[in-house]
Amino acid sequence: MTPEHDIPADLIRSSRFRAEREENWKKLDELVSRAEKSGVQSLGYGNTMALASLYRQAMSSLSLARAISMDKALETYLAALCARAYLVVYAPQESIRGVTSRFLSRRIPQAVRRSWFPILLGFFMMIFGAVVAHILYRQDPSWFFTFVPGGLADGRTPEASVDYLRSTLFDDGDQNHEHLAVFSTFLFSHNTQIAILIFALGVFGALPSFVLTFYNGLVLGAFVTMFADAGLGFEAFGWLSIHGVTEISAIAIACGGGARLGLAVLEPGSCSRSEALYRAGRDAVTLIILAGLMLIAAAMIEGFLRQLVQDTMWRLIVGWGIGALWLAWFLLGGREDATGGLNADQESAGT
Amino acid sequence: MSSKTLSIHPPEGVPISFALASIGARFGGQLIDILLTYGGLILFFWLMIFTGIWDWSFLAALFFLLSFLVRTPYYIFSELVWNGRTLGKRITKTRVISADGKRLSAYQIVVRNLMKEVEVFMPIVVLFGGDLIGSESKAFMTFWMIAVLCVPLFSKRNQRLGDMIAGTLVVDQPATVLLPDLAVQNPSDRVDFTFTPEQLGVYGRFELQTLEQILREPPHTQEATDRLDAVARTIAEKIGFEGQVPPSDHWDFLSDFYRQQREFLESRHLFGDTRENKFHAGKSEKPTPKARSDSDHRP
Numbered sequence: 001m002t003p004e005h006d007i008p009a010d011l012i013r014s015s016r017f018r019a020e021r022e023e024n025w026k027k028l029d030e031l032v033s034r035a036e037k038s039g040v041q042s043l044g045y046g047n048t049m050a051l052a053s054l055y056r057q058a059m060s061s062l063s064l065a066r067a068i069s070m071d072k073a074l075e076t077y078l079a080a081l082c083a084r085a086y087l088v089v090y091a092p093q094e095s096i097r098g099v100t101s102r103f104l105s106r107r108i109p110q111a112v113r114r115s116w117f118p119i120l121l122g123f124f125m126m127i128f129g130a131v132v133a134h135i136l137y138r139q140d141p142s143w144f145f146t147f148v149p150g151g152l153a154d155g156r157t158p159e160a161s162v163d164y165l166r167s168t169l170f171d172d173g174d175q176n177h178e179h180l181a182v183f184s185t186f187l188f189s190h191n192t193q194i195a196i197l198i199f200a201l202g203v204f205g206a207l208p209s210f211v212l213t214f215y216n217g218l219v220l221g222a223f224v225t226m227f228a229d230a231g232l233g234f235e236a237f238g239w240l241s242i243h244g245v246t247e248i249s250a251i252a253i254a255c256g257g258g259a260r261l262g263l264a265v266l267e268p269g270s271c272s273r274s275e276a277l278y279r280a281g282r283d284a285v286t287l288i289i290l291a292g293l294m295l296i297a298a299a300m301i302e303g304f305l306r307q308l309v310q311d312t313m314w315r316l317i318v319g320w321g322i323g324a325l326w327l328a329w330f331l332l333g334g335r336e337d338a339t340g341g342l343n344a345d346q347e348s349a350g351t
Numbered sequence: 352m353s354s355k356t357l358s359i360h361p362p363e364g365v366p367i368s369f370a371l372a373s374i375g376a377r378f379g380g381q382l383i384d385i386l387l388t389y390g391g392l393i394l395f396f397w398l399m400i401f402t403g404i405w406d407w408s409f410l411a412a413l414f415f416l417l418s419f420l421v422r423t424p425y426y427i428f429s430e431l432v433w434n435g436r437t438l439g440k441r442i443t444k445t446r447v448i449s450a451d452g453k454r455l456s457a458y459q460i461v462v463r464n465l466m467k468e469v470e471v472f473m474p475i476v477v478l479f480g481g482d483l484i485g486s487e488s489k490a491f492m493t494f495w496m497i498a499v500l501c502v503p504l505f506s507k508r509n510q511r512l513g514d515m516i517a518g519t520l521v522v523d524q525p526a527t528v529l530l531p532d533l534a535v536q537n538p539s540d541r542v543d544f545t546f547t548p549e550q551l552g553v554y555g556r557f558e559l560q561t562l563e564q565i566l567r568e569p570p571h572t573q574e575a576t577d578r579l580d581a582v583a584r585t586i587a588e589k590i591g592f593e594g595q596v597p598p599s600d601h602w603d604f605l606s607d608f609y610r611q612q613r614e615f616l617e618s619r620h621l622f623g624d625t626r627e628n629k630f631h632a633g634k635s636e637k638p639t640p641k642a643r644s645d646s647d648h649r650p
Contacts (some may be wrong), residue, residue, distance in 0.1 A: 012614040015534045022529075029527055059363045068621060070613050072560040073530040073567075080525035083367045087446065090361065090454040091434040099431070099457045192419075193473060200469045281516065285462055296419065303412050 014069035021061050028054040029081055035088045055085040103286075109333030111286035115256045118206075118263065119287075122255030125210045126248060129217020130224065137225040147215075147222040156223070162230045169232065169239040170310055191247060191295050195254040199288045202258020203277075205266055209258035216251055220244075238312035241319030243302040249326060250294035257287030294326070357508060357520070360452045369522035371509050372445040377521055381471065384439035388421035422472055426464040431457060444524040450508075451518060459517040466513025470499045533566050534610040544600075544607040550590040551615040555626035559616055562586075562609050569602065579605070 031051045062078040136143040141158040156168055201208035227236030260280045268276035309315050358366040429437040435447035435455050449455045474496035503511045508520055570576040583601040596604050616626055
């Protein structure tokens with residue numbers, strides 16, 4: 001090796017390497033900064049093309065610098081630059097609209113169809129709970145206080161007068177109006193918490209989901225029986241149906257999602273438990289999002305529609321009609337996939 | 352927290368490393384997000400009530416809708432649109448990346464933020480949201496919240512539960528600063544020092560890069576100058592430099608030594624003789640106290 005220390009212009013190898021490429025790195029740095037600030041869309045066609053090729057050049061420079069250079073500053077700089085460029089180049093590419101429409105049109109109905117059994121079991125547990133509560137209540141109305149938490153009852157207890165109970169079903173005054181909106185908000189947050197709890201605990205072997213759903217059935221059964229005993233059974237059924245069809249379905253779907261997780265843990269089949277959990281997770285997450293959407297819809301119905309529709313017959317028609325629409329969506333949506341559509345997504349890991 | 356780094360293998364096959372975001376940064380980011388979203392919400396409603404445009408029932412319904420949107424949907428949308436950064440993360444300069452080196456998918460973003468509902472929001476609501484539930488489940492929730500908050504402390508890559516399930520990591524946004532190449536600077540009006548290959552062969556990569564750090568900042572205080580002098584004297588003694596080095600030339604001496612040694616080590620490296628540190632010659636050679644002293648001078 002000939003010493004080159006006395007010729008300032010004559011650079012050592014790694015300095016020459018850097019001097020030759022520095023300009024491109026700076027260009028990449030500038031493009032990446034712009035993309036970070038206002039998105040790749042703001043770069044334009046030419047710059048986006050340049051970004052991709054400059055990124056690859058920088059990657060190869062980094063690889064080379066690690067092999068030949070002992071300049072710590074250079075390696076640190078290049079590593080950070082490549083990391084930043086990597087994050088811009090490999091940004092999530094889905095548009096919000098694309099994700100949402102694919103999710104609504106295909107993933108949700110398909111996930112529901114794949115999980116039909118746990119969801120049905122969830123419904124069954126809910127009804128079973130309601131029947132048990134009904135029988136127990138008939139034997140001794142004080143069971144009501146065991147099943148229904150105080151905050152939820154809102155004065156609607158077996159001791160309440162029939163007039164009061166009727167007034168909770170039919171909204172006739174403005175002073176009640178305000179109260180109801182707040183109460184439905186409270187119910188919504190209560191219901192979401194329950195749905196999330198039912199879902200999240202499902203991972204512990206599916207049983208907690210079913211037990212919690214059963215408990216919700218108990219609350220429901222106690223309420224309905226109480227109203228029925230006051231001679232308001234049909235009215236209460238209408239009052240409950242208009243939002244309850246959606247709400248109870250949401251709880252059952254959350255239960256089905258949680259159960260999918262638990263079943264994957266209990267019975268992973270041919271793959272490992274964590275792998276099975278990961279696979280079931282995709283459907284389960286879809287189901288809990290669906291449950292969330294349905295709970296929003298239920299709260300909307302509860303907050304607005306129920307006050308507009310005061311006739312019990314119409315309440316039944318609206319409630320069960322909406323239920324039929326949900327069912328139609330789940331049964332008919334996302335079917336064109338089976339005939340081999342143009343979906344290039346690798347998400348159909350299920351079935 | 353000490354900053355941990357981890358390496359990601361992008362499809363290009365060149366490993367790149369990220370510094371994991373510290374627990375403090377993550378907690379701060381989450382706090383900023385909560386303050387911004389809920390603060391904005393409260394401000395909005397305060398204004399609405401103040402102006403009195405809408406009636407109460409509409410406001411209540413709007414409030415419950417918006418307070419739902421500022422939870423999970425806000426995090427999902429902002430991380431999708433801003434590539435793994437919420438407002439809080441932008442402020443704390445952190446971001447979410449996919450642990451497998453591929454691009455962050457919508458599914459991962461949704462999962463990690465849905466888990467946030469269970470991990471962060473539900474316990475907060477239950478703990479501070481009135482007496483919806485019994486005291487034993489409140490105790491359970493407290494326990495759950497503490498357990499969940501501790502997960503990132505004990506997980507190897509500072510992941511919370513949602514990160515583990517989604518396969519994501521939160522890292523510091525890398526900052527790029529290109530420092531000048533020290534081997535290029537060479538003002539002509541000064542004495543040059545020349546070193547023999549034997550002298551250059553004493554140290555290895557570690558010492559070279561330590562010297563690089565020292566040379567990044569010219570000394571301004573007397574203390575720094577003294578330290579520089581000590582480094583120069585130690586090196587001159589260790590390599591057995593024959594000529595006299597006046598204290599005024601110490602900076603030039605070190606610069607020259609750095610450049611020549613870098614060239615020497617890089618070329619040895621190319622020939623397959625990589626010298627990681629000064630113990631490269633014989634592994635049995637014990638470090639003398641004097642030899643150790645120069646690594647103590649790392650700034």
